[in-house]
Amino acid sequence: MDYRASDLLTDAFAESDAALLSNVLHHLSAAQVVSVLGRVRTALRPGGTIAIWELEAPRRDRAAGHGDLTALFFRLTSTSYTYHGSQYASWLAAGGFSGIRVLRPRRSPLRVLVLART
Secondary structure (H helix, E strand, O other): OOOOOOOOOOOOOOOOEEEEEOOOHOOHHHHHHHHHHHHHHEEEEEEEOOOOOOEEOOOOOOOOOOHHHHHHHHHHHHOOOEOOOHHHHHHHHHHEEEEEEEEEEOOOOEEEEEEEOO
């Protein structure tokens, strides 16, 4: 496994079997997230896996809670947003990923794990 410093928004991704985007997408605009996902899709080999691990935005049809505070914190500190698992799933599907799963681990409240394959 190799690790290297790079710019998520501009540097090329090396070809790989898997990609993990952990606690970074909430700093990006929706358009930037879609762009990054597309570039990851291009770098993944056939059958490759993408995993997104993020704080999850609250659902709009729910009462205010901790997720709203998290969303507000990121809006104020990075001028961006937290996103809901369904948004990630939609962007992945539109980008040509398949087998999309959205998981919300019970022991990690306010978190979402989104998995998909090329």
